Amino acid sequence: MDRSFVKSLREVHAAKYAEEGNTERAREIATAENPYSPLFKPREVHPEEEPSLDELNMFLSDIGHDLTIVNKELALSGDKFKSLMEDTKLRLNKVQRDIAIEEERLRDLNMLCGDHSEFDTVETLTIDDFEGGASDIEGVFHAVVVEDAKTRLYVTDVKGNGYEGNQYVYKNKQWLSAIRDTTDRNHMTDGSLSTAFEYSRINADESEKAVFSLMNFDNIEAECAITLTASYPISMVQVLSDMEDIILKEVSVSDDGAVYRTVMQDEIAFNKREEIYRNQSQTFGSGIICFPASRYVKLLFRSDGYTDDKIAFSYYDAKM
Amino acid sequence: MALNFKDIAYTDTETKKPEAKVVEIKSARRHVVRISDIEAHRKQFQSETKMKSRELIRVPVDSIALFCSEQIPTHFANQKYVTYIMTVNGVDYEIEPINSQRAGKKIIKHSELDSDQPYAVYIKESIKSAYLTIVIQSHGVTETPYLSNIKILYGRGEENGNV
Numbered sequence: 001m002d003r004s005f006v007k008s009l010r011e012v013h014a015a016k017y018a019e020e021g022n023t024e025r026a027r028e029i030a031t032a033e034n035p036y037s038p039l040f041k042p043r044e045v046h047p048e049e050e051p052s053l054d055e056l057n058m059f060l061s062d063i064g065h066d067l068t069i070v071n072k073e074l075a076l077s078g079d080k081f082k083s084l085m086e087d088t089k090l091r092l093n094k095v096q097r098d099i100a101i102e103e104e105r106l107r108d109l110n111m112l113c114g115d116h117s118e119f120d121t122v123e124t125l126t127i128d129d130f131e132g133g134a135s136d137i138e139g140v141f142h143a144v145v146v147e148d149a150k151t152r153l154y155v156t157d158v159k160g161n162g163y164e165g166n167q168y169v170y171k172n173k174q175w176l177s178a179i180r181d182t183t184d185r186n187h188m189t190d191g192s193l194s195t196a197f198e199y200s201r202i203n204a205d206e207s208e209k210a211v212f213s214l215m216n217f218d219n220i221e222a223e224c225a226i227t228l229t230a231s232y233p234i235s236m237v238q239v240l241s242d243m244e245d246i247i248l249k250e251v252s253v254s255d256d257g258a259v260y261r262t263v264m265q266d267e268i269a270f271n272k273r274e275e276i277y278r279n280q281s282q283t284f285g286s287g288i289i290c291f292p293a294s295r296y297v298k299l300l301f302r303s304d305g306y307t308d309d310k311i312a313f314s315y316y317d318a319k320m
Numbered sequence: 321m322a323l324n325f326k327d328i329a330y331t332d333t334e335t336k337k338p339e340a341k342v343v344e345i346k347s348a349r350r351h352v353v354r355i356s357d358i359e360a361h362r363k364q365f366q367s368e369t370k371m372k373s374r375e376l377i378r379v380p381v382d383s384i385a386l387f388c389s390e391q392i393p394t395h396f397a398n399q400k401y402v403t404y405i406m407t408v409n410g411v412d413y414e415i416e417p418i419n420s421q422r423a424g425k426k427i428i429k430h431s432e433l434d435s436d437q438p439y440a441v442y443i444k445e446s447i448k449s450a451y452l453t454i455v456i457q458s459h460g461v462t463e464t465p466y467l468s469n470i471k472i473l474y475g476r477g478e479e480n481g482n483v
Contacts, residue, residue, distance in 0.1 A: 118477070123471065124469070124471050125373060125452070125472065129374050130372060134454075139468055140466050141470070145364070149361070149362045150360075182354070187357075188355050191359070196354050198353065200352045202348050203349050204349065210345065224353055226355075228358065234362060235393075235463045236360070236463075237359065238358070239355060241355050276389050280389055280420055281392070282389060282391050283389050283390075283469075284468075290463070301353045303352055312343060313345070314341060314343070
Protein backbone atom coordinates (compact mmCIF):
# COMPACT_ATOMS: atom_id res chain seq x y z
CA MET A 1 0.00 0.00 0.00
CA ASP A 2 1.34 3.44 -0.89
CA ARG A 3 1.80 5.22 2.43
CA SER A 4 3.91 8.16 1.20
CA PHE A 5 1.03 10.48 2.08
CA VAL A 6 1.71 9.74 5.80
CA LYS A 7 5.21 11.16 5.47
CA SER A 8 4.11 14.27 3.59
CA LEU A 9 1.27 14.94 6.07
CA ARG A 10 3.75 14.55 8.92
CA GLU A 11 6.09 17.06 7.29
CA VAL A 12 3.23 19.54 6.87
CA HIS A 13 2.32 19.08 10.53
CA ALA A 14 5.94 19.59 11.66
CA ALA A 15 6.22 22.73 9.49
CA LYS A 16 3.07 24.10 11.14
CA TYR A 17 4.66 23.69 14.60
CA ALA A 18 7.88 25.31 13.36
CA GLU A 19 5.90 28.30 12.03
CA GLU A 20 4.19 28.66 15.40
CA GLY A 21 7.62 28.73 17.09
CA ASN A 22 7.31 25.29 18.67
CA THR A 23 10.61 24.10 17.20
CA GLU A 24 11.08 21.39 19.78
CA ARG A 25 7.82 19.65 18.84
CA ALA A 26 8.54 20.22 15.14
CA ARG A 27 11.94 18.53 15.50
CA GLU A 28 10.43 15.70 17.53
CA ILE A 29 7.91 14.96 14.77
CA ALA A 30 10.39 15.34 11.91
CA THR A 31 13.05 13.12 13.45
CA ALA A 32 10.79 10.39 14.92
CA GLU A 33 12.24 6.90 14.53
CA ASN A 34 8.96 5.44 13.32
CA PRO A 35 7.37 7.81 10.80
CA TYR A 36 4.09 5.86 11.04
CA SER A 37 3.62 6.16 14.80
CA PRO A 38 0.71 8.36 15.97
CA LEU A 39 1.60 11.96 16.78
CA PHE A 40 -0.66 12.21 19.79
CA LYS A 41 1.02 11.07 22.99
CA PRO A 42 -1.33 10.62 25.92
CA ARG A 43 -0.27 12.65 28.96
CA GLU A 44 -1.61 12.25 32.45
CA VAL A 45 -3.05 15.42 33.93
CA HIS A 46 -3.17 15.96 37.67
CA PRO A 47 -6.66 16.93 38.87
CA GLU A 48 -5.31 20.10 40.41
CA GLU A 49 -3.14 21.05 37.49
CA GLU A 50 -4.00 24.26 35.70
CA PRO A 51 -4.97 23.33 32.10
CA SER A 52 -2.79 24.89 29.42
CA LEU A 53 -4.84 26.04 26.44
CA ASP A 54 -1.84 25.83 24.10
CA GLU A 55 -1.12 22.30 25.18
CA LEU A 56 -4.78 21.28 24.75
CA ASN A 57 -4.80 22.80 21.28
CA MET A 58 -1.65 20.87 20.43
CA PHE A 59 -3.23 17.60 21.60
CA LEU A 60 -6.34 18.26 19.56
CA SER A 61 -4.28 19.15 16.51
CA ASP A 62 -2.24 15.93 16.88
CA ILE A 63 -5.40 13.85 17.32
CA GLY A 64 -6.88 15.52 14.23
CA HIS A 65 -3.75 14.69 12.25
CA ASP A 66 -3.79 11.04 13.40
CA LEU A 67 -7.49 10.71 12.55
CA THR A 68 -6.88 12.15 9.07
CA ILE A 69 -4.26 9.47 8.48
CA VAL A 70 -6.50 6.69 9.84
CA ASN A 71 -9.30 7.94 7.60
CA LYS A 72 -7.07 7.92 4.51
CA GLU A 73 -5.68 4.49 5.35
CA LEU A 74 -9.18 3.09 5.77
CA ALA A 75 -10.26 4.61 2.47
CA LEU A 76 -7.23 3.09 0.71
CA SER A 77 -7.84 -0.33 2.30
CA GLY A 78 -11.51 -0.10 1.35
CA ASP A 79 -10.57 0.60 -2.27
CA LYS A 80 -8.18 -2.34 -2.28
CA PHE A 81 -10.80 -4.69 -0.87
CA LYS A 82 -13.33 -3.41 -3.39
CA SER A 83 -11.04 -4.08 -6.33
CA LEU A 84 -10.16 -7.50 -4.88
CA MET A 85 -13.86 -8.34 -4.60
CA GLU A 86 -14.54 -7.14 -8.15
CA ASP A 87 -11.59 -9.12 -9.47
CA THR A 88 -12.77 -12.26 -7.66
CA LYS A 89 -16.29 -11.75 -8.97
CA LEU A 90 -14.99 -11.40 -12.54
CA ARG A 91 -12.91 -14.56 -12.21
CA LEU A 92 -15.81 -16.51 -10.73
CA ASN A 93 -18.09 -15.27 -13.50
CA LYS A 94 -15.58 -16.50 -16.06
CA VAL A 95 -15.38 -19.90 -14.35
CA GLN A 96 -19.17 -20.05 -14.28
CA ARG A 97 -19.29 -19.14 -17.98
CA ASP A 98 -16.72 -21.82 -18.84
CA ILE A 99 -18.70 -24.43 -16.89
CA ALA A 100 -21.91 -23.36 -18.65
CA ILE A 101 -20.19 -23.65 -22.07
CA GLU A 102 -18.92 -27.13 -21.25
CA GLU A 103 -22.34 -28.20 -19.94
CA GLU A 104 -23.93 -26.91 -23.13
CA ARG A 105 -21.41 -28.77 -25.27
CA LEU A 106 -22.18 -32.04 -23.50
CA ARG A 107 -25.91 -31.42 -23.74
CA ASP A 108 -25.55 -30.68 -27.47
CA LEU A 109 -23.65 -33.89 -28.00
CA ASN A 110 -26.32 -35.87 -26.17
CA MET A 111 -29.32 -34.20 -27.72
CA LEU A 112 -28.20 -33.30 -31.24
CA CYS A 113 -25.73 -36.04 -32.06
CA GLY A 114 -28.10 -38.49 -30.34
CA ASP A 115 -30.99 -37.43 -32.57
CA HIS A 116 -28.89 -37.13 -35.73
CA SER A 117 -26.44 -40.01 -35.71
CA GLU A 118 -24.45 -38.81 -38.71
CA PHE A 119 -23.06 -35.91 -36.68
CA ASP A 120 -20.42 -36.28 -34.02
CA THR A 121 -19.39 -32.70 -33.23
CA VAL A 122 -21.32 -29.56 -32.39
CA GLU A 123 -19.95 -26.05 -32.22
CA THR A 124 -21.87 -23.06 -30.90
CA LEU A 125 -21.21 -19.81 -32.74
CA THR A 126 -21.11 -16.49 -30.90
CA ILE A 127 -21.13 -12.91 -32.13
CA ASP A 128 -17.30 -13.09 -32.30
CA ASP A 129 -17.56 -15.79 -34.97
CA PHE A 130 -19.40 -13.45 -37.33
CA GLU A 131 -18.51 -10.36 -39.23
CA GLY A 132 -21.05 -7.93 -40.54
CA GLY A 133 -23.53 -5.81 -38.75
CA ALA A 134 -25.19 -8.32 -36.47
CA SER A 135 -26.18 -7.14 -33.02
CA ASP A 136 -26.74 -9.37 -30.04
CA ILE A 137 -28.23 -9.34 -26.57
CA GLU A 138 -26.30 -11.89 -24.53
CA GLY A 139 -26.06 -14.43 -27.33
CA VAL A 140 -29.33 -13.55 -29.07
CA PHE A 141 -28.84 -12.15 -32.57
CA HIS A 142 -31.08 -9.61 -34.23
CA ALA A 143 -31.05 -6.97 -36.97
CA VAL A 144 -28.60 -4.12 -36.59
CA VAL A 145 -29.85 -1.42 -34.26
CA VAL A 146 -29.74 2.07 -35.67
CA GLU A 147 -31.33 3.79 -32.69
CA ASP A 148 -31.73 2.58 -29.11
CA ALA A 149 -33.50 4.34 -26.29
CA LYS A 150 -34.25 2.75 -22.96
CA THR A 151 -37.91 3.05 -22.11
CA ARG A 152 -39.20 3.49 -18.59
CA LEU A 153 -41.54 0.69 -17.54
CA TYR A 154 -44.14 0.93 -14.79
CA VAL A 155 -45.91 -1.99 -13.14
CA THR A 156 -49.50 -0.82 -12.98
CA ASP A 157 -51.18 -3.97 -11.73
CA VAL A 158 -50.52 -7.48 -10.48
CA LYS A 159 -53.39 -9.92 -10.17
CA GLY A 160 -53.43 -13.63 -9.52
CA ASN A 161 -54.47 -16.55 -7.40
CA GLY A 162 -51.98 -16.09 -4.58
CA TYR A 163 -50.21 -13.26 -2.82
CA GLU A 164 -47.32 -10.91 -3.52
CA GLY A 165 -43.99 -11.54 -1.83
CA ASN A 166 -42.34 -14.32 0.14
CA GLN A 167 -44.22 -14.03 3.41
CA TYR A 168 -44.49 -17.29 5.43
CA VAL A 169 -41.11 -18.59 4.25
CA TYR A 170 -39.16 -19.52 7.38
CA LYS A 171 -35.47 -20.15 7.08
CA ASN A 172 -32.81 -20.58 9.76
CA LYS A 173 -35.26 -19.52 12.48
CA GLN A 174 -36.16 -16.26 10.81
CA TRP A 175 -38.60 -15.00 8.25
CA LEU A 176 -37.06 -14.76 4.80
CA SER A 177 -39.10 -11.64 4.09
CA ALA A 178 -37.17 -9.86 6.86
CA ILE A 179 -33.91 -10.49 5.00
CA ARG A 180 -35.09 -10.26 1.40
CA ASP A 181 -38.45 -8.65 0.86
CA THR A 182 -39.97 -9.50 -2.50
CA THR A 183 -43.31 -7.73 -2.20
CA ASP A 184 -42.20 -4.50 -3.87
CA ARG A 185 -43.50 -4.42 -7.45
CA ASN A 186 -40.89 -1.82 -8.37
CA HIS A 187 -38.22 -4.51 -7.99
CA MET A 188 -39.33 -5.74 -11.43
CA THR A 189 -38.37 -2.50 -13.14
CA ASP A 190 -35.54 -1.11 -11.01
CA GLY A 191 -32.83 -2.42 -13.35
CA SER A 192 -31.23 -4.44 -10.56
CA LEU A 193 -30.76 -8.20 -10.58
CA SER A 194 -30.13 -8.30 -6.84
CA THR A 195 -33.75 -7.44 -6.10
CA ALA A 196 -36.75 -9.49 -7.19
CA PHE A 197 -40.52 -9.60 -7.08
CA GLU A 198 -42.28 -12.84 -6.15
CA TYR A 199 -45.84 -13.99 -6.53
CA SER A 200 -46.57 -16.99 -4.31
CA ARG A 201 -49.32 -19.49 -3.71
CA ILE A 202 -49.18 -21.90 -0.81
CA ASN A 203 -50.86 -25.27 -1.11
CA ALA A 204 -51.06 -27.83 1.68
CA ASP A 205 -52.74 -31.09 2.55
CA GLU A 206 -56.21 -30.94 3.99
CA SER A 207 -55.03 -32.95 6.97
CA GLU A 208 -53.14 -29.93 8.34
CA LYS A 209 -54.63 -28.81 11.63
CA ALA A 210 -52.97 -25.40 11.89
CA VAL A 211 -53.79 -23.20 8.93
CA PHE A 212 -53.72 -19.55 7.96
CA SER A 213 -55.97 -17.56 5.68
CA LEU A 214 -53.79 -17.61 2.53
CA MET A 215 -53.39 -21.39 2.46
CA ASN A 216 -55.01 -23.47 -0.27
CA PHE A 217 -55.83 -27.15 -0.25
CA ASP A 218 -55.31 -28.04 -3.91
CA ASN A 219 -52.45 -28.43 -6.37
CA ILE A 220 -53.08 -25.37 -8.50
CA GLU A 221 -49.97 -23.53 -9.64
CA ALA A 222 -49.36 -19.86 -8.81
CA GLU A 223 -50.58 -17.59 -11.60
CA CYS A 224 -50.18 -13.85 -11.91
CA ALA A 225 -50.93 -11.29 -14.59
CA ILE A 226 -48.48 -8.39 -14.56
CA THR A 227 -49.63 -5.24 -16.32
CA LEU A 228 -46.85 -2.99 -17.59
CA THR A 229 -47.10 0.52 -18.93
CA ALA A 230 -44.24 1.93 -20.99
CA SER A 231 -43.50 5.57 -21.55
CA TYR A 232 -43.38 4.88 -25.34
CA PRO A 233 -44.75 2.02 -27.47
CA ILE A 234 -42.54 -1.07 -27.17
CA SER A 235 -42.53 -4.34 -29.07
CA MET A 236 -40.23 -6.41 -26.87
CA VAL A 237 -39.45 -6.90 -23.23
CA GLN A 238 -36.72 -8.98 -21.68
CA VAL A 239 -37.91 -10.79 -18.57
CA LEU A 240 -35.05 -11.84 -16.35
CA SER A 241 -35.57 -14.51 -13.74
CA ASP A 242 -33.29 -16.99 -12.03
CA MET A 243 -36.10 -19.58 -12.19
CA GLU A 244 -36.15 -22.05 -15.04
CA ASP A 245 -39.60 -23.32 -14.11
CA ILE A 246 -41.58 -20.26 -15.01
CA ILE A 247 -44.18 -20.42 -17.72
CA LEU A 248 -45.43 -17.57 -19.86
CA LYS A 249 -49.08 -18.37 -20.41
CA GLU A 250 -50.44 -15.42 -22.31
CA VAL A 251 -49.44 -12.02 -23.65
CA SER A 252 -52.01 -9.29 -24.20
CA VAL A 253 -51.51 -5.75 -25.42
CA SER A 254 -53.63 -2.64 -25.39
CA ASP A 255 -53.58 0.73 -27.10
CA ASP A 256 -55.47 2.54 -24.36
CA GLY A 257 -54.82 0.52 -21.20
CA ALA A 258 -58.50 -0.43 -21.00
CA VAL A 259 -59.21 -3.03 -23.67
CA TYR A 260 -56.59 -5.76 -24.09
CA ARG A 261 -56.27 -8.19 -26.98
CA THR A 262 -54.46 -11.50 -26.64
CA VAL A 263 -51.49 -11.86 -28.97
CA MET A 264 -49.91 -15.03 -27.59
CA GLN A 265 -51.61 -17.94 -25.91
CA ASP A 266 -49.13 -20.81 -26.16
CA GLU A 267 -47.67 -21.80 -22.82
CA ILE A 268 -43.90 -21.58 -23.04
CA ALA A 269 -41.20 -22.29 -20.49
CA PHE A 270 -39.36 -19.29 -21.88
CA ASN A 271 -36.49 -19.52 -19.40
CA LYS A 272 -35.80 -23.23 -19.76
CA ARG A 273 -32.75 -23.71 -21.97
CA GLU A 274 -33.36 -27.44 -22.50
CA GLU A 275 -36.48 -26.51 -24.48
CA ILE A 276 -34.29 -25.45 -27.43
CA TYR A 277 -34.05 -29.09 -28.47
CA ARG A 278 -37.84 -29.47 -28.61
CA ASN A 279 -39.09 -26.13 -29.87
CA GLN A 280 -37.37 -24.02 -32.51
CA SER A 281 -39.68 -21.05 -32.37
CA GLN A 282 -38.40 -19.40 -29.20
CA THR A 283 -35.08 -18.09 -27.95
CA PHE A 284 -35.33 -20.03 -24.69
CA GLY A 285 -33.26 -18.71 -21.82
CA SER A 286 -33.01 -15.19 -23.21
CA GLY A 287 -36.17 -13.85 -21.57
CA ILE A 288 -37.13 -12.07 -24.80
CA ILE A 289 -40.87 -11.71 -25.32
CA CYS A 290 -42.15 -10.07 -28.51
CA PHE A 291 -45.56 -8.54 -29.26
CA PRO A 292 -47.05 -5.85 -31.52
CA ALA A 293 -45.85 -2.38 -30.55
CA SER A 294 -47.97 -1.08 -27.65
CA ARG A 295 -47.68 1.03 -24.54
CA TYR A 296 -49.71 -1.38 -22.38
CA VAL A 297 -48.68 -5.02 -22.02
CA LYS A 298 -50.10 -7.73 -19.81
CA LEU A 299 -47.97 -10.82 -19.17
CA LEU A 300 -49.59 -13.85 -17.58
CA PHE A 301 -47.11 -16.13 -15.82
CA ARG A 302 -47.55 -19.34 -13.93
CA SER A 303 -45.24 -21.42 -11.80
CA ASP A 304 -44.35 -24.98 -12.70
CA GLY A 305 -43.64 -26.89 -9.52
CA TYR A 306 -42.88 -25.78 -6.02
CA THR A 307 -39.88 -24.72 -3.99
CA ASP A 308 -38.35 -26.56 -1.03
CA ASP A 309 -39.02 -23.59 1.28
CA LYS A 310 -40.12 -24.28 4.83
CA ILE A 311 -43.52 -22.66 5.35
CA ALA A 312 -44.68 -21.42 8.73
CA PHE A 313 -46.83 -18.78 10.32
CA SER A 314 -46.78 -17.09 13.69
CA TYR A 315 -49.55 -16.27 16.09
CA TYR A 316 -49.64 -14.60 19.47
CA ASP A 317 -50.37 -16.78 22.46
CA ALA A 318 -52.36 -14.35 24.59
CA LYS A 319 -53.28 -16.82 27.38
CA MET A 320 -52.72 -15.19 30.75
CA MET B 321 -62.11 22.43 47.53
CA ALA B 322 -59.85 19.94 45.67
CA LEU B 323 -59.84 16.20 46.26
CA ASN B 324 -56.64 14.34 45.67
CA PHE B 325 -56.78 10.51 45.47
CA LYS B 326 -53.85 8.19 45.78
CA ASP B 327 -53.60 4.50 44.86
CA ILE B 328 -52.53 2.46 47.89
CA ALA B 329 -53.39 -1.01 46.58
CA TYR B 330 -51.39 -3.16 44.18
CA THR B 331 -51.40 -6.71 42.95
CA ASP B 332 -48.63 -9.30 42.76
CA THR B 333 -49.97 -10.71 39.48
CA GLU B 334 -47.35 -10.40 36.74
CA THR B 335 -48.70 -9.19 33.44
CA LYS B 336 -47.89 -11.75 30.76
CA LYS B 337 -46.76 -10.42 27.44
CA PRO B 338 -48.23 -12.22 24.44
CA GLU B 339 -45.62 -14.51 22.90
CA ALA B 340 -45.24 -15.03 19.18
CA LYS B 341 -45.32 -18.73 18.37
CA VAL B 342 -44.10 -20.10 15.04
CA VAL B 343 -46.02 -23.05 13.63
CA GLU B 344 -44.47 -24.95 10.77
CA ILE B 345 -46.77 -26.49 8.18
CA LYS B 346 -45.13 -29.70 7.11
CA SER B 347 -47.17 -30.39 4.01
CA ALA B 348 -47.10 -26.80 2.69
CA ARG B 349 -45.70 -26.22 -0.76
CA ARG B 350 -44.89 -22.79 -2.13
CA HIS B 351 -45.49 -22.29 -5.85
CA VAL B 352 -43.78 -19.13 -6.97
CA VAL B 353 -43.22 -16.85 -9.94
CA ARG B 354 -40.01 -14.87 -9.36
CA ILE B 355 -39.00 -11.99 -11.59
CA SER B 356 -35.71 -10.16 -11.11
CA ASP B 357 -36.13 -7.55 -13.77
CA ILE B 358 -38.09 -6.58 -16.87
CA GLU B 359 -36.30 -4.40 -19.38
CA ALA B 360 -37.74 -2.61 -22.36
CA HIS B 361 -36.03 -0.78 -25.17
CA ARG B 362 -37.36 1.35 -27.96
CA LYS B 363 -35.14 0.31 -30.83
CA GLN B 364 -35.04 1.01 -34.52
CA PHE B 365 -33.52 -1.58 -36.80
CA GLN B 366 -31.79 -1.64 -40.16
CA SER B 367 -34.13 -3.13 -42.76
CA GLU B 368 -31.66 -5.88 -43.77
CA THR B 369 -28.74 -7.28 -41.81
CA LYS B 370 -26.22 -9.66 -43.26
CA MET B 371 -23.77 -11.53 -41.04
CA LYS B 372 -21.10 -13.90 -42.30
CA SER B 373 -19.26 -16.41 -40.17
CA ARG B 374 -15.56 -17.13 -40.12
CA GLU B 375 -14.28 -20.28 -41.85
CA LEU B 376 -16.07 -23.13 -40.08
CA ILE B 377 -13.93 -26.05 -41.23
CA ARG B 378 -10.63 -26.90 -39.58
CA VAL B 379 -10.49 -30.57 -40.61
CA PRO B 380 -12.47 -31.79 -43.67
CA VAL B 381 -15.84 -33.28 -42.77
CA ASP B 382 -18.48 -35.27 -44.65
CA SER B 383 -21.65 -33.59 -43.48
CA ILE B 384 -22.65 -30.29 -42.06
CA ALA B 385 -25.88 -28.81 -40.79
CA LEU B 386 -27.15 -25.83 -38.85
CA PHE B 387 -29.14 -25.78 -35.64
CA CYS B 388 -30.76 -22.49 -34.67
CA SER B 389 -33.57 -21.15 -32.48
CA GLU B 390 -35.74 -18.51 -34.11
CA GLN B 391 -38.20 -16.17 -32.52
CA ILE B 392 -40.38 -14.69 -35.23
CA PRO B 393 -43.44 -13.13 -33.59
CA THR B 394 -46.74 -14.50 -34.84
CA HIS B 395 -48.02 -11.06 -35.79
CA PHE B 396 -45.28 -10.65 -38.42
CA ALA B 397 -46.55 -10.81 -41.99
CA ASN B 398 -46.30 -14.17 -43.71
CA GLN B 399 -42.93 -13.80 -45.42
CA LYS B 400 -39.35 -14.96 -44.97
CA TYR B 401 -37.51 -12.98 -42.33
CA VAL B 402 -34.38 -15.07 -41.97
CA THR B 403 -32.34 -16.68 -44.76
CA TYR B 404 -29.45 -19.06 -44.10
CA ILE B 405 -26.81 -19.60 -46.76
CA MET B 406 -24.13 -22.22 -46.27
CA THR B 407 -21.22 -21.71 -48.63
CA VAL B 408 -19.58 -25.12 -48.98
CA ASN B 409 -16.38 -25.47 -51.00
CA GLY B 410 -17.19 -22.11 -52.60
CA VAL B 411 -20.78 -22.95 -53.62
CA ASP B 412 -23.77 -21.25 -51.95
CA TYR B 413 -26.63 -23.46 -50.69
CA GLU B 414 -29.72 -22.01 -49.09
CA ILE B 415 -30.49 -24.19 -46.10
CA GLU B 416 -32.92 -24.40 -43.19
CA PRO B 417 -31.92 -25.24 -39.63
CA ILE B 418 -32.09 -28.96 -38.91
CA ASN B 419 -34.56 -28.28 -36.08
CA SER B 420 -36.86 -26.16 -38.25
CA GLN B 421 -40.38 -27.28 -39.20
CA ARG B 422 -40.01 -25.52 -42.57
CA ALA B 423 -39.35 -27.60 -45.67
CA GLY B 424 -35.97 -27.20 -47.30
CA LYS B 425 -32.45 -28.57 -47.44
CA LYS B 426 -31.16 -29.13 -43.95
CA ILE B 427 -28.01 -31.19 -44.39
CA ILE B 428 -25.12 -30.87 -46.82
CA LYS B 429 -23.49 -34.22 -47.27
CA HIS B 430 -20.58 -35.78 -49.09
CA SER B 431 -21.67 -38.84 -51.09
CA GLU B 432 -20.31 -40.58 -54.18
CA LEU B 433 -23.80 -41.87 -54.93
CA ASP B 434 -26.30 -39.80 -56.84
CA SER B 435 -29.16 -39.31 -54.50
CA ASP B 436 -32.06 -36.96 -54.31
CA GLN B 437 -33.52 -36.26 -50.92
CA PRO B 438 -35.78 -33.33 -50.11
CA TYR B 439 -33.91 -32.56 -46.91
CA ALA B 440 -30.30 -33.01 -48.08
CA VAL B 441 -27.86 -31.69 -50.63
CA TYR B 442 -25.35 -34.29 -51.78
CA ILE B 443 -21.95 -33.20 -52.99
CA LYS B 444 -19.23 -35.35 -54.50
CA GLU B 445 -16.32 -34.14 -52.41
CA SER B 446 -15.67 -33.82 -48.73
CA ILE B 447 -16.38 -30.49 -47.09
CA LYS B 448 -13.12 -28.59 -46.91
CA SER B 449 -14.48 -25.10 -46.50
CA ALA B 450 -17.75 -23.70 -45.16
CA TYR B 451 -19.11 -20.30 -44.26
CA LEU B 452 -22.53 -19.48 -42.87
CA THR B 453 -24.27 -16.30 -43.94
CA ILE B 454 -27.45 -15.21 -42.20
CA VAL B 455 -29.65 -12.48 -43.61
CA ILE B 456 -32.17 -10.95 -41.20
CA GLN B 457 -35.03 -8.78 -42.46
CA SER B 458 -36.59 -6.50 -39.90
CA HIS B 459 -40.37 -6.07 -39.64
CA GLY B 460 -40.99 -2.39 -40.22
CA VAL B 461 -38.50 -0.18 -38.45
CA THR B 462 -39.11 -1.19 -34.86
CA GLU B 463 -39.30 -4.99 -34.90
CA THR B 464 -36.88 -7.76 -35.71
CA PRO B 465 -36.73 -11.54 -35.53
CA TYR B 466 -34.40 -12.93 -32.85
CA LEU B 467 -32.02 -15.86 -33.31
CA SER B 468 -30.07 -17.80 -30.72
CA ASN B 469 -28.25 -21.08 -30.20
CA ILE B 470 -26.57 -20.95 -33.59
CA LYS B 471 -24.79 -24.29 -33.68
CA ILE B 472 -22.97 -26.08 -36.45
CA LEU B 473 -23.20 -29.86 -36.58
CA TYR B 474 -20.30 -31.71 -38.16
CA GLY B 475 -20.14 -35.34 -39.21
CA ARG B 476 -17.03 -37.25 -40.23
CA GLY B 477 -18.85 -40.01 -42.08
CA GLU B 478 -17.34 -43.48 -42.58
CA GLU B 479 -14.23 -42.87 -40.50
CA ASN B 480 -16.53 -42.43 -37.58
CA GLY B 481 -18.67 -45.42 -38.40
CA ASN B 482 -21.47 -43.27 -39.76
CA VAL B 483 -22.47 -42.99 -43.37
